Amino acid sequence: MDDLLSTAEKIRSMEIRGAGRIAVAASAALRDYARTLASLDIEEFSIKIEEAAKTLVDTRPTAVSLPNAVMLTKKHTSLNVGEAIDEIIGNSDTFIKNATEALGKIGRIGAERIRDGDVIMTHCNSHAALSIIKTAFDQGKDISVIATESRPRRQGFITIRELSEHGIPTTLIVDSAVRLTMKEVDLVVVGADSISVNGALINKIGTSQLALAAQEARKNVIVAAETYKFSPRTLLGEMVEIEDRSADEVIDPQLLKGMPNVKVKNPGFDVTPAEYIDLIITEVGAFPPAMAFAIIRDYLGIELDHH
Numbered sequence: 138m139d140d141l142l143s144t145a146e147k148i149r150s151m152e153i154r155g156a157g158r159i160a161v162a163a164s165a166a167l168r169d170y171a172r173t174l175a176s177l178d179i180e181e182f183s184i185k186i187e188e189a190a191k192t193l194v195d196t197r198p199t200a201v202s203l204p205n206a207v208m209l210t211k212k213h214t215s216l217n218v219g220e221a222i223d224e225i226i227g228n229s230d231t232f233i234k235n236a237t238e239a240l241g242k243i244g245r246i247g248a249e250r251i252r253d254g255d256v257i258m259t260h261c262n263s264h265a266a267l268s269i270i271k272t273a274f275d276q277g278k279d280i281s282v283i284a285t286e287s288r289p290r291r292q293g294f295i296t297i298r299e300l301s302e303h304g305i306p307t308t309l310i311v312d313s314a315v316r317l318t319m320k321e322v323d324l325v326v327v328g329a330d331s332i333s334v335n336g337a338l339i340n341k342i343g344t345s346q347l348a349l350a351a352q353e354a355r356k357n358v359i360v361a362a363e364t365y366k367f368s369p370r371t372l373l374g375e376m377v378e379i380e381d382r383s384a385d386e387v388i389d390p391q392l393l394k395g396m397p398n399v400k401v402k403n404p405g406f407d408v409t410p411a412e413y414i415d416l417i418i419t420e421v422g423a424f425p426p427a428m429a430f431a432i433i434r435d436y437l438g439i440e441l442d443h444h
Contacts, residue, residue: 141170141189148203149196151290156330156366157240157264160206161233163193167210168229171222182218186211186225198378199339199406201331201368205437206232209365232365239363239420244268247326247361247418248276255323258283258315258351261341262292263328265361267299269418270326274305281306283322287341288312289386289403312343316350325351329362329417333371334433336411336426339379342404348413357415364419364436367429380405 144166147153153162170189174182190211194204209232213224247269251257255273257280259266273280282300284307287293293309300307310318325347331339338344338360351358368377384390384401393399411426421436 138170138173138189141166141192145192145196148193154290154292155262155264156200156202156328157236157363159197159200160202160365161236163203164206164210164229164232164236166193167207168226171225175218175222177218179216179218179221182221186213197380199330199380201339201377202363202365205365205367205369206236209437235420236363236365240264240268242420243361243363243418244272246420246423247359248272248278250357250359250416250418250423251278251280251324251326253278253280255280256283256321257281258285258319258322258325258347259296260285260293260325260327260344260347261287262295262299263361265363265418266326266328267296269359269361270300270305271303274303281308283308283310283318285310285312285315285343285347287343292341312346315343315347316353319347319350319354319356322351322354322356325356325358327358327360329360329366330406331377332360332362332367332417332426332429332432333377334368334430335371336414336417336429338409338411338414338426339368339377339406340409342407345407345409345413348409352413358409358413360414360417362417362419364421364432367433367437369433369437372430372433377408379407 144162148159174185190207193207210229213221215221243265251273284293284296297307297309327344329340348358382403382405387401387403414426417424
């Protein structure tokens with residue numbers, strides 16, 4: 138259990154960050170924990186697995202990849218503990234293999250949408266979005282990237298390092314320069330933390346202002362998202378919870394001590410309406426946001442009465 142709790146803490150503290158990386162880490166942690174429970178009877182085993190699943194899911198409320206990964210991993214039908222463990226190991230290995238392969242497929246499908254000479258704006262640090270950009274560059278397309286700082290955690294710094302190491306010309310801007318800079322941009326490519334049944338995108342705070350500026354400037358917005366980023370529970374009317382993070386990420390708490398009338402809000406994510414999104418690139422194809430329901434139905438196959 139110590140290893141699982143350690144993974145949960147790394148996800149909570151954002152030592153492990155990015156929806157895809159969170160999903161893979163959680164699946165692997167649950168798989169490895171299941172291996173330690175071979176001496177239990179099936180009832181105790183199931184209780185322990187459910188407790189571990191809840192521990193992982195509760196760490197980050199917005200990234201739907203996390204509960205999806207956990208639900209797809211923990212499913213077992215056998216009444217024999219050894220066989221149930223084998224099922225969970227198989228589920229996890231399949232999930233991690235598919236998640237890894239998904240990035241390459243998204244890259245290849247999304248790169249078709251990038252033209253030679255395009256200037257691409259991206260936000261935060263998305264493996265899926267960067268896969269599209271790097272694939273287009275590797276195809277010999279003459280592209281450049283404008284990357285936002287992505288405050289307060291500045292994930293944009295990770296993005297510009299990755300792009301620079303790949304040899305892609307990149308410009309860093311502060312988040313508030315998005316609208317001014319949009320006139321230089323041909324295409325916006327962002328990742329996803331969650332996509333709801335109506336095709337709305339929940340992603341790093343600031344994504345919606347990129348989409349809004351792009352809409353005004355008549356520039357296309359492409360979302361790169363593995364199928365496990367779609368949120369099945371929004372079919373039941375649930376809203377995706379927007380995570381509020383610590384004020385310490387925004388301002389030194391010492392500075393606030395002399396300002397009793399000031400409070401700090403630090404939402405981690407925002408919602409971009411489907412009508413601002415032109416296309417969602419997944420590992421199974423490129424879809425308009427209106428097809429979100431079909432993705433949830435056909436590719437996730439999760440029982441909706443299961444928390």
